[in-house]
Amino acid sequence: MEKKQAILLAGVTALAATSSACQAKQKAENKKPLNIVFIMTDDHSLQTISAYDKRFIQTPNIDRIANEGVLFANSFVANSISGPSRACMLTGKHSHKNGFIDNNHHFDGAQQTFPKLLQKAGYQTAVVGKWHLTSNPTGFDYWNILIGQGDYYNPFFIDNGVKKQYTGYATNITTELALDWLGNKRDKNKPFCLLLHHKAPHRTWMPDTCDLGMFDDKVYPLPANFYDKYEGRLAAAQQEMSIIEDMDEVYDLKMADKENEVRTKSKGLEGAGRAMYNRMNPDQKAAWDKYYDPIIKDFKEKKRTGKELAEWKYQRYMHDYLSVIHSVDRNIGVVLEYLEKNNLLENTLIVYTSDQGFYMGEHGWFDKRFMYEESFRTPLLMRLPGGKKGKVDQLVQNIDYAPTFLELAGVNIPNDIQGESLLPLLEGKKPGDWRSSLYYHFYEYPGEHAVKRHYGVRDSRYKLIHFYNDIDVWELYDLKEDPSEMNNLYGKPGTEKITNRLKEELKKLQKQYDDPIESKLAK
Structure with missing residues (x-):
């Protein structure tokens, strides 16, 4: 009798488990893919977002994304200049792999990008605002982009190939065009990925x-x-x-x-x-x-x-730049309010970043390009519905955005993408094998602002940079003791072990990313 009851109980348990598994599968199948709103500004310094730094300005709307999601405390770029940085984001690859190493090159629109892969997976895709990649956008159902750098006042856009001038201020116009697409032009039966890319606060920092x-x-x-x-x-x-x-x-x-x-x-x-x-x-x-x-x-x-x-x-x-940031923040508030009123906030990943960092007078500078912290670092805030809230300390890079969006959409990440998906970090997981160092390479010399070509490696504490081409100079920094990077330690007694370790790490990354620059220089 007891044996029969045990068999019956086991059968009921198995049936319940099967039913539960079927319900979970059905729930997963019925769950719609998340939308993506990828907001990027141009030359927005991490120092002028109050979620990171409260010395200069309050940015409550940008901060909201961090307060309701995550702030990446160690976010960096692969090449600190506008066009190449955008190419890294689109492809998930370093500059030497996507072919757009500096602003004098031409972006090959025929190559694989995350918008194309999302489009194939059924997403509606759009880019509005700054493009700055020389070729026309590909992989988008809708594109309406500024010409070149764009103008702050009364700018010309190219609307799916048609040149149009709009009256007003570029930041406001870009927001209006993006929300018009969301409300009136997209197929609302499909998930969407919107790239909302502002000109601001790029030079010359003209306020509204x-x-x-x-x-x-x-x-x-x-x-x-x-x-x-x-x-x-x-x-x-x-x-x-x-x-x-x-x-x-x-x-x-x-x-x-x-x-x-x-x-x-x-x-x-x-x-x-x-x-x-x-x-x-x-x-x-x-x-x-x-x-x-x-x-x-x-x-x-x-x-x-x-x-x-x-x-x-x-x-x-500072006064002009911060006034432009105030307009950016106000427009981010408009976008968040629109998403909330239209019931899109809780099924949309919201990303805020810049194409690189910027100098706010540190070292006496404006602009970017160097591997020094102010331009190498970039703000990154993400709000994932149901995801982690708080701070993420892992080292992340802008080549990671493409695989993140693809994994979120349930799209297989191609093997040739070099970045890592941030989705586990957004979900609050702590991957044990996360990267411990970052690789950087800047190519645009000779060029505007005369920053020498250089590449380097950064880990959680140290940074090693090699300036090459018309010079051959190494720099080593202890970021814990010298966060402003004023004291070059390279060649100083007692640094040999650190230097050798970082050079080995640099070679490892160059091999991993297939950038054999050292062997090229040796020839």
Whole structure:
């Protein structure tokens, strides 16, 4: 009798398990793939997002993504310059593999990208805003992109091949076009992947008229290394991205006076600065003049020189840049509100990042390009419905975005993709075999800002960089003891073991990513 009851109980248990498994399978099959909203700005420094750093500005809408999701504390790029960085994100591969190593190259739109793979898996795909990859977008059901770098005021877009000019401010227009696609142009029976890519806050940091002067009551402390002398760092000394020496008063700082009395050392930049002003319509010019004319008058009267001029330029730069960031943050709020009102917030992965970091006066610089922290690091915030909340400390890189989106969509990740999916980290898991170091390679020399070609490796504490081509210089930094990277330790007694270990790690990564640069240089 007991034996029969045991057999009956086992059968009931097995039936329940089978039923439970079937229900789970059916639930999984009925679950719709998550949508993806991939928001990227251009040259947004990590320092000017209050989720990371509260010294300069409050960005409550960008912070919301972090507060409701995760903040990646150690997020980096593979090549700190706009076009190549975008190519790395699209392909999940380092620059030498996707072929777009610098902005002078042509992006091969025929190659494999994550939008194409998502499209094949049934996703509606769209890119709106900045593209900056020389060739037209491929793999998108809809694309409406700025021409080249784009203009802040009254910009031209190319709408699926048709050139159109829009009246207004680029950040607002980009948001409006993206939300119009979400609401009116997509197939709502399909999951979607929207790349919402802003021009802002790219040089020349032109604020919206409603944001002019909003930070003028603040005086920002100079970075401790603003007057860096670059001892022991030859490549750093030879750059041309100094606020003091290379930031143009007319082009960058808007001193385009009506009398043409303000003249600068770069006729090309000076002329471009005046051309940007002339793009505005009468109403925009009136608001612009009301704000800038008194500043121009003061600039011409004071005739500042030396440190006084350098520090005036820094404050103007910060005020303009942060005003542009304020507009970006406001527009992110518009997007989040739209997603929430249209019941899309809880079935959509939201990503906020920049194509690289940016210098806010550290080392006396603006721009990016170097493997030093301020440009190598990039903000990365992700909100995954039902996912982890808090901070992620693992080393991640922008080649990781493509495999993340593919895994989220249930698409097989091709073997030639070099990045790693971040989905386990977003789900709160701690993979034991996660990477312990990152590889970087910058190619654009000779070029604007004269940053030498270099490659390097970074782990959780140390960084080794090799500048090559027309120089042969190594740099080593202890990021724990010297986070500002002022003290090059390469060749100093006591660093031999660290240097050798990092050189071996560098060779390992070059082999892993199939970038045999060392063997090429040896020939």
